[in-house]
Amino acid sequence: MSADESVVLQILVEDKPGVLFRILNHFRRLNLNIDAVTVASLPGVVGKSGITVNLKANSEECSMVQRMLNKSIDVVNVKLVRLSEAIRRELVLAQIKMDQNTGFERLIKNYGARVVSIRGDTAVVELTGEPETINSFINSVLDSGLVSLSRTGLAVLPFEEKVKEFAENIL
Amino acid sequence: MGFWRWKNISPIFSGARGLIEALRIEGVEVVFGIPGGAIMPVYDELLGSPIRHVLARHEQSAAHMADGYARVTGRPGVAMATSGPGATNLVTGVATAYMDSVPMVAITGQVATRLIGTDAFQEIDTVGIFNPITKYQFQPRRPSEVPRAVKAAFYLTATGRTSPVLIDLPKDVQMEKEEMVFPESVDIPGYRAEYEPDPLHVAKAADLLLAADRPVLLGGGGVIKSNACDLLVAVAELLNIPVATTLMGKGCIPENHPLSLGPIGMHGTYHANKLIMESDLVICVGARFSDRSTMNLSEFTKDRKIIHFDADPSEIGKNLKPHHYVVGNIRKSLRILLEILKVKTVKCENTAWRGRWMELKSEYEDAIFGASGEFTSPRIIRKIRDMLPIDAIVTTEVGQHQMWAELHYRVLKPRTFLTSGGLGTMGFGFPAAIGAKTAKPWVPVLDIAGDGSFLMTSDSLATSVQENLPVIVCVFNNSCLGMVAQWQRAFYGGRYSGVWLGSKPDFVNLAKSYGAEGVRVNGMLDFERALREALKSEVTTVIDIPISPEENVLPFVATGSSLNEMIVR
Numbered sequence: 220m221s222a223d224e225s226v227v228l229q230i231l232v233e234d235k236p237g238v239l240f241r242i243l244n245h246f247r248r249l250n251l252n253i254d255a256v257t258v259a260s261l262p263g264v265v266g267k268s269g270i271t272v273n274l275k276a277n278s279e280e281c282s283m284v285q286r287m288l289n290k291s292i293d294v295v296n297v298k299l300v301r302l303s304e305a306i307r308r309e310l311v312l313a314q315i316k317m318d319q320n321t322g323f324e325r326l327i328k329n330y331g332a333r334v335v336s337i338r339g340d341t342a343v344v345e346l347t348g349e350p351e352t353i354n355s356f357i358n359s360v361l362d363s364g365l366v367s368l369s370r371t372g373l374a375v376l377p378f379e380e381k382v383k384e385f386a387e388n389i390l
Numbered sequence: 391m392g393f394w395r396w397k398n399i400s401p402i403f404s405g406a407r408g409l410i411e412a413l414r415i416e417g418v419e420v421v422f423g424i425p426g427g428a429i430m431p432v433y434d435e436l437l438g439s440p441i442r443h444v445l446a447r448h449e450q451s452a453a454h455m456a457d458g459y460a461r462v463t464g465r466p467g468v469a470m471a472t473s474g475p476g477a478t479n480l481v482t483g484v485a486t487a488y489m490d491s492v493p494m495v496a497i498t499g500q501v502a503t504r505l506i507g508t509d510a511f512q513e514i515d516t517v518g519i520f521n522p523i524t525k526y527q528f529q530p531r532r533p534s535e536v537p538r539a540v541k542a543a544f545y546l547t548a549t550g551r552t553s554p555v556l557i558d559l560p561k562d563v564q565m566e567k568e569e570m571v572f573p574e575s576v577d578i579p580g581y582r583a584e585y586e587p588d589p590l591h592v593a594k595a596a597d598l599l600l601a602a603d604r605p606v607l608l609g610g611g612g613v614i615k616s617n618a619c620d621l622l623v624a625v626a627e628l629l630n631i632p633v634a635t636t637l638m639g640k641g642c643i644p645e646n647h648p649l650s651l652g653p654i655g656m657h658g659t660y661h662a663n664k665l666i667m668e669s670d671l672v673i674c675v676g677a678r679f680s681d682r683s684t685m686n687l688s689e690f691t692k693d694r695k696i697i698h699f700d701a702d703p704s705e706i707g708k709n710l711k712p713h714h715y716v717v718g719n720i721r722k723s724l725r726i727l728l729e730i731l732k733v734k735t736v737k738c739e740n741t742a743w744r745g746r747w748m749e750l751k752s753e754y755e756d757a758i759f760g761a762s763g764e765f766t767s768p769r770i771i772r773k774i775r776d777m778l779p780i781d782a783i784v785t786t787e788v789g790q791h792q793m794w795a796e797l798h799y800r801v802l803k804p805r806t807f808l809t810s811g812g813l814g815t816m817g818f819g820f821p822a823a824i825g826a827k828t829a830k831p832w833v834p835v836l837d838i839a840g841d842g843s844f845l846m847t848s849d850s851l852a853t854s855v856q857e858n859l860p861v862i863v864c865v866f867n868n869s870c871l872g873m874v875a876q877w878q879r880a881f882y883g884g885r886y887s888g889v890w891l892g893s894k895p896d897f898v899n900l901a902k903s904y905g906a907e908g909v910r911v912n913g914m915l916d917f918e919r920a921l922r923e924a925l926k927s928e929v930t931t932v933i934d935i936p937i938s939p940e941e942n943v944l945p946f947v948a949t950g951s952s953l954n955e956m957i958v959r
């Protein structure tokens with residue numbers, strides 16, 4: 220069995236009720252723990268949605284779940300993206316009490332975050348970046364003024380020529 | 391009644407009427423089911439339609455009947471149930487069909503849409519429950535969605551890797567009327583019904599085959615499903631190579647054919663298991679290399695090349711990594727293979743390999759390991775074969791009797807041997823026999839049963855009598871759950887736990903109480919007489935055959951062992 224690797228599956232599906240349940244049920248059956256999942260409609264593509272699933276899995280698990288996904292009636296196609304081969308971005312919104320964070324200004328500047336709203340002594344800050352950057356940002360505000368946060372999970376864009384099609388992946 | 395009827399008009403129908411019309415368009419002649427509150431509008435519409443309804447006594451049996459019907463005809467069977475308990479009772483039957491890739495449409499009633507999610511009376515999340523055991527689930531939310539759902543359900547169930555599909559129909563959708571269009575076809579973007587085999591892939595398979603010294607063909611259920619048995623046999627005959635099968639592939643070559651080895655696997659024949667492990671190349675067609683067939687997988691793949699032909703691309707590399715594969719419709723793939731081989735070869739002459747398998751086959755083909763005495767299960771099963779016409783249909787339950795049937799019942803035509811291979815469902819055989827009889831009332835249908843299994847669906851006796859669907863049930867009555875007892879003897883030091891069926895009914899009187907025939911036999915002559923009578927009978931006959939509880943099914947490959955490490959005594 221090969222080692223776990225962080226991978227992303229980009230799944231193009233029909234856009235209708237019940238689809239996400241059917242898709243995620245395959246991951247459940249294989250006891251795979253999903254790190255992030257996002258669903259978005261795709262501009263210019265009517266009736267279809269893109270589901271991006273980020274998880275850690277070994278290559279046997281990846282090929283097994285791809286096999287199941289490919290078989291799913293709702294799935295139009297599946298791409299496995301190795302994260303080392305793709306641009307990765309996440310977005311976090313963090314609500315921070317400025318008076319409890321003495322280095323607030325510097326923090327914002329260091330990370331290249333953006334203040335999107337201020338109410339009284341509380342600011343909502345937006346940061347986009349690789350997950351590691353987001354993690355490090357969250358760690359820095361965790362004990363100093365963080366009130367609440369929301370992060371999106373991963374969006375990835377592979378360099379197209381690096382994407383492997385299903386058949387190549389399994390054999 | 392065809393599609394033409396609603397071709398250019400959009401009638402205003404209730405969902406229930408729309409369902410029945412759509413079923414007629416699909417050519418459905420019979421549905422198996424049990425009514426209830428949430429499906430009453432459909433049952434009311436059934437009354438006026440030419441579709442036959444066969445009343446089951448348990449929804450599991452209704453699904454097995456639809457399954458048996460589908461396995462012998464190749465056309466989807468239809469099972470119907472009400473919401474809640476009706477739907478949950480269907481589960482085992484639908485899962486059985488799913489595991490053996492049988493086309494089936496299960497139709498369930500559902501509570502009205504406004505009640506879904508409220509834990510209303512007999513509301514259960516049928517779509518959620520059936521998701522893992524069906525190819526797809528439909529729940530039309532408007533009457534006008536019904537025709538498309540039915541068209542799509544029948545398209546999905548019967549094409550590609552065939553598999554059951556669910557239609558869950560809320561009661562308000564059944565009752566409300568709406569204008570509806572009956573589509574001629576459906577477009578499902580994520581679904582590819584069929585893959586065209588790549589001739590270059592097939593050509594490479596042909597080259598590998600011709601280069602092999604000791605090739606074996608392995609036929610699975612996919613060969614039968616794609617009606618490609620004649621082509622498989624033609625390939626084997628052209629090259630003079632032996633054909634083994636899986637349990638599901640039994641019958642893809644007539645088992646009295648000189649090239650037939652019979653099934654491999656945990657309870658495969660001695661010579662099939664031995665030979666496949668001596669081969670240097672296996673061409674597996676339409677089988678999934680299940681653990682019960684290959685047994686120890688690393689031994690199975692060691693020292694030999696494997697070529698995998700399958701209709702379902704997701705099967706390639708799932709259980710083992712083949713050296714070469716061909717994805718595509720099996721009939722088309724085999725036709726191309728045969729044509730290429732015809733160009734490249736002349737009929738093969740005798741070789742050392744041919745000598746070897748002929749020797750093993752002739753030595754062991756008639757071996758009955760472990761059976762001592764005249765009136766033993768293997769001999770009874772061979773007698774059944776001798777007495778049945780070649781197109782008779784045999785079903786089995788699950789247990790020792792099933793494995794004896796696998797070993798000793800020679801299937802001579804495809805679609806005449808029905809067994810629950812994937813799920814191994816006790817109680818399958820009897821209702822499946824009734825379903826088969828519905829499809830082919832003119833051929834004898836016989837269930838090779840165990841006492842334990844028969845008790846699980848023996849209430850179908852009522853259906854067989856009421857619906858005038860006479861079948862024969864041979865109960866191999868060892869007063870125990872014999873297969874489990876055999877494992878307890880083999881692996882648990884003979885400590886029997888929960889296997890004795892002490893107070894079971896008298897099967898003769900049980901049958902008679904339903905208006906069927908019952909007879910108990912002692913000895914082979916007695917059995918012959920009983921079976922001859924049963925074949926003439928106008929009602930179902932249960933033949934109670936008392937056998938020893940200690941008899942083992944042999945040969946036997948223990949889990950983890952390689953196919954050629956057979957226990958023979």
Ligand SMILES: Cc1ncc(C[n+]2csc(CCOP(=O)(O)OP(=O)(O)O)c2C)c(N)n1
Nearest residue numbers: 789790791814816840841842843871872873
């Ligand atoms: C529904 C179901 N429950 C339990 C089992 C496990 N099981 C496999 S074989 C067997 C015994 C079958 O007994 P019987 O039908 O009398 O056949 P025999 O082995 O005695 O020939 C059991 C309990 C099963 N396969 N299916």
Ligand SMILES: [Mg+2]
Nearest residue numbers: 840841870872
């Ligand atoms: Mg028994």
